[in-house]
Amino acid sequence: MELECDGDVVKVNDLHFSYPDGNEALRGVSFNLCAGDKVALVGPNGAGKSTLMLHLNGILTGRGEIEVGGMRLNPDNLPVIRAMVGLVFQNPDDQLFSPTVFEDVAFGPLHMGLSEDEVRARVDEALRMVHMTNYRDRLCHHLSVGEKKRISIATVLSMHPQILILDEPSAGLDPRARRKLINLLHEMPITMLVSTHDMALVKECFPRTIVMDEGKIVADGMTAQILSDAALLEAHGLERP
Amino acid sequence: MHLSPLHMHIPDGFLSLAISIICWAFTIILDGVAISRTNKSLGERQVPLMGIMAAFIFAAQMINFPVAGGTSGHLLGGALAAITLGPWAAMLVMTSVIAVQGLLFQDGGLTVMGANILNMGLVTVVIGYGLYRSVLGRNQTMKLVIAGLAAWLSVMGGALLTSLELWLSGTAKLDIVIPAMLSVHALIGIGEALITVAALAFIFRTRPDLLGEESVSAKGGRGWALAGILVTLIVVLLSPLASVNPDGLNRVAMDLGFITTAQTATGPLAGYNLPFLGKTPLSRIAAGAIGVLVVLGLAFLAGRALRKKS
Amino acid sequence: MHADAFDRYHHGHSLLHHLDARIKVVVTVAFILSNVLLPDGAWAAFGLAFIFLLIANALSQLGFGFTLKRSFVALPFALAAVTAVFSIPGHALAEWHLGMITLIPTDAGLLRFVSILVRSWLSVQMAILLVSVTEFPDIIHALTHLYVPSIITTIIAFLYRYLFVLTDEVMRLMRARQARSAAAPGSRSGGNVWWQARVAGNMAGQLFLRSYERSDRIYNAMLSRGYKGQWMAMHVQRIQLRDWLVGVAAVCGLIVMQIVGRL
Numbered sequence: 059m060e061l062e063c064d065g066d067v068v069k070v071n072d073l074h075f076s077y078p079d080g081n082e083a084l085r086g087v088s089f090n091l092c093a094g095d096k097v098a099l100v101g102p103n104g105a106g107k108s109t110l111m112l113h114l115n116g117i118l119t120g121r122g123e124i125e126v127g128g129m130r131l132n133p134d135n136l137p138v139i140r141a142m143v144g145l146v147f148q149n150p151d152d153q154l155f156s157p158t159v160f161e162d163v164a165f166g167p168l169h170m171g172l173s174e175d176e177v178r179a180r181v182d183e184a185l186r187m188v189h190m191t192n193y194r195d196r197l198c199h200h201l202s203v204g205e206k207k208r209i210s211i212a213t214v215l216s217m218h219p220q221i222l223i224l225d226e227p228s229a230g231l232d233p234r235a236r237r238k239l240i241n242l243l244h245e246m247p248i249t250m251l252v253s254t255h256d257m258a259l260v261k262e263c264f265p266r267t268i269v270m271d272e273g274k275i276v277a278d279g280m281t282a283q284i285l286s287d288a289a290l291l292e293a294h295g296l297e298r299p
Numbered sequence: 300m301h302l303s304p305l306h307m308h309i310p311d312g313f314l315s316l317a318i319s320i321i322c323w324a325f326t327i328i329l330d331g332v333a334i335s336r337t338n339k340s341l342g343e344r345q346v347p348l349m350g351i352m353a354a355f356i357f358a359a360q361m362i363n364f365p366v367a368g369g370t371s372g373h374l375l376g377g378a379l380a381a382i383t384l385g386p387w388a389a390m391l392v393m394t395s396v397i398a399v400q401g402l403l404f405q406d407g408g409l410t411v412m413g414a415n416i417l418n419m420g421l422v423t424v425v426i427g428y429g430l431y432r433s434v435l436g437r438n439q440t441m442k443l444v445i446a447g448l449a450a451w452l453s454v455m456g457g458a459l460l461t462s463l464e465l466w467l468s469g470t471a472k473l474d475i476v477i478p479a480m481l482s483v484h485a486l487i488g489i490g491e492a493l494i495t496v497a498a499l500a501f502i503f504r505t506r507p508d509l510l511g512e513e514s515v516s517a518k519g520g521r522g523w524a525l526a527g528i529l530v531t532l533i534v535v536l537l538s539p540l541a542s543v544n545p546d547g548l549n550r551v552a553m554d555l556g557f558i559t560t561a562q563t564a565t566g567p568l569a570g571y572n573l574p575f576l577g578k579t580p581l582s583r584i585a586a587g588a589i590g591v592l593v594v595l596g597l598a599f600l601a602g603r604a605l606r607k608k609s
Numbered sequence: 610m611h612a613d614a615f616d617r618y619h620h621g622h623s624l625l626h627h628l629d630a631r632i633k634v635v636v637t638v639a640f641i642l643s644n645v646l647l648p649d650g651a652w653a654a655f656g657l658a659f660i661f662l663l664i665a666n667a668l669s670q671l672g673f674g675f676t677l678k679r680s681f682v683a684l685p686f687a688l689a690a691v692t693a694v695f696s697i698p699g700h701a702l703a704e705w706h707l708g709m710i711t712l713i714p715t716d717a718g719l720l721r722f723v724s725i726l727v728r729s730w731l732s733v734q735m736a737i738l739l740v741s742v743t744e745f746p747d748i749i750h751a752l753t754h755l756y757v758p759s760i761i762t763t764i765i766a767f768l769y770r771y772l773f774v775l776t777d778e779v780m781r782l783m784r785a786r787q788a789r790s791a792a793a794p795g796s797r798s799g800g801n802v803w804w805q806a807r808v809a810g811n812m813a814g815q816l817f818l819r820s821y822e823r824s825d826r827i828y829n830a831m832l833s834r835g836y837k838g839q840w841m842a843m844h845v846q847r848i849q850l851r852d853w854l855v856g857v858a859a860v861c862g863l864i865v866m867q868i869v870g871r872l
Contacts, residue, residue, distance in 0.1 A: 112829065117833060127754070140871055141835060147829070149826070151823075157746040309686065349760075353825055354820065355820040357768060362813055364806055379817075391761065401736075402736075469697070473734035493809075497809065498811070504747065509821065
């Protein structure tokens with residue numbers, strides 16, 4: 059199964075990180091992700107999930123090794139790796155910083171140095187993938203939370219990433235918007251690492267689950283197994299869906 | 300009713316072309332220097348920071364607090380922006396705020412935008428930052444006191460400049476417009492000072508690093524202190540023009556209206572959407588007339604207090 | 610109340626809606642400039658300017674008097690010019706005794722006052738029309754391509770995007786303050802002015818810090834998507850022949866106005 063793979067998409071080895079205020083957020087994190095993996099990252103607030111995600115495209119740099127697509131993450135290949143790792147932030151109002159949907163989805167490809175025709179094609183393709191083609195010329199502040207979340211995903215899909223990293227994608231969504239998001243996560247063929255508190259989402263969408271607490275990975279395995287381990291869930295403040 | 304500094308925004312048609320062009324020239328030169336300085340000294344991180352801070356200033360101008368008799372205190376934000384972001388970044392931030400107010404909301408005209416930026420965005424920053432810079436090494440209380448004074452003076456400086464421009468354009472009479480503008484803005488400036496000081500105190504408490512030795516706030520050169528004190532001196536020396544003869548006050552009344560008529564609406568957005576609610580012009584004029592009378596009373600009291608001091 | 614109330618754009622498919630934003634910005638500024646240049650009391654030219662405005666209104670398909678209804682924004686400021694009535698030398702029209710002072714309105718003063726009002730009133734309408742038929746992001750692009758420094762237009766783009774988010778935040782803060790400023794029966798709600806100012810200042814400080822932290826997150830989002838310190842923008846489409854024609858026609862109209870105003 060997945061755990062046995064050699065980490066051809068992402069390989070993290072013994073990652074440590076402390077914030078300037080002394081808070082030790084990561085204390086030796088290691089895991090692998092392989093092509094096609096759909097992995098949930100769960101754990102209580104403050105477990106280090108978001109910090110870990112910010113390491114995967116070099117926004118934060120701690121001690122330890124990170125490889126993306128077989129490349130060691132270092133300042134030289136940062137631009138390439140940032141295009142390969144599509145990181146979507148939790149708050150769509152932080153993710154969508156341009157006035158219009160088009161400009162926002164175009165931001166990534168434009169800054170990758172693609173030609174304008176290519177940028178337009180990528181925007182159309184990304185919006186099609188999230189079923190938001192009609193929203194191309196809309197203003198970002200006119201969108202509902204659910205629409206913003208889907209456009210947020212399009213903003214990184216337009217960069218053709220090899221892995222999609224989502225932080226709390228279902229937070230703040232009403233049931234209908236959440237259902238649409240789940241369908242979207244199901245149908246996208248791309249490798250995914252998704253941090254969430256939504257255990258029902260985990261059960262439905264992700265075959266593999268990583269549990270983090272206090273800066274460490276405390277469990278990594280089949281979702282069904284982890285969700286049936288009541289003691290593990292309780293010890294880390296999680297609930298069975 | 301709001302005693303809002305927003306009503307320093309000059310509409311198109313009130314300044315002569317010559318004055319508009321002169322003000323544009325000052326604005327373009329200062330902003331040009333600010334652009335080259337921010338490009339040089341500040342990291343790429345500054346772009347989103349300045350953008351969000353511009354939105355912050357815009358939003359913070361909606362915060363009000365009740366003063367007395369239905370009036371309320373407001374923030375213009377020039378001094379606060381200067382002290383927290385450093386002078387050059389603050390100039391660009393204030394320029395953008397005033398540009399959007401003119402372009403999107405017709406709060407201030409387009410050909411006179413140079414003047415509005417100069418009055419509310421640049422002079423306020425020079426006075427606000429300059430005075431604060433002169434006490435940079437002192438203790439926190441001293442910094443807060445001077446920041447408050449700087450905030451008050453920055454509003455007075457903007458009001459004085461606005462009056463001078465109106466006068467030089469042949470739109471208003473000098474011996475009326477200056478005392479009228481200054482006495483009303485002396486009140487508005489108190490709101491500005493109180494909010495600025497309280498906001499800075501809050502930042503000192505929660506994120507002292509943002510105002511510490513290493514922050515952008517401490518990076519402005521010594522020359523700023525000199526510039527700030529110089530401009531302040533000019534404001535203070537020109538202000539005696541404000542001390543009117545007692546019977547002049549009746550004429551001030553005629554003039555005060557322009558600072559007050561829009562202030563009769565309620566709610567933080569009133570200044571923006573009132574005309575779009577389908578009110579008839581007549582009701583607005585009537586409302587305005589009442590506003591004039593109320594503020595007239597207030598300004599009368601303030602004028603007397605000011606005269607006693609001097 | 611939602612901050613969407615800030616939007617000024619009125620959806621439509623008229624000639625003016627589809628006109629290149631650069632042309633619209635330039636014609637609007639030229640129109641306002643032309644008003645400023647017209648001499649006092651050039652009634653025929655002011656009349657032409659009004660007709661120009663009505664035509665623009667009609668072309669926008671928003672209604673003949675669309676901007677008329679919204680044109681009183683700048684009216685309060687008009688009273689700033691009232692003193693001109695009494696200060697400009699000319700023939701005395703009347704003599705008013707108010708207490709100890711005497712006011713003498715002059716014909717030249719009145720002429721100047723009314724001219725200022727007319728200029729301002731015409732100008733503000735055109736500015737309103739501009740934002741009613743042009744989406745604000747298009748105006749921002751137009752400014753960039755009209756050589757406004759890109760750092761300013763980028764700040765304005767952020768300001769426009771986040772003013773909706775932050776004003777929502779302000780409204781939440783103010784509602785929370787309202788909800789907590791209860792009063793004991795018989796006493797006034799809230800504290801004295803100093804206390805009130807402190808609360809307002811704390812709100813401003815809190816908003817500042819939230820905004821500051823938000824700008825960090827946005828910067829991270831930008832970095833993640835390949836931002837390297839250089840802001841890139843798409844090139845705007847070429848100006849079409851039709852856009853040029855409308856622009857040239859408008860400028861010709863303004864020139865005629867200037868000539869009529871000086872006859």
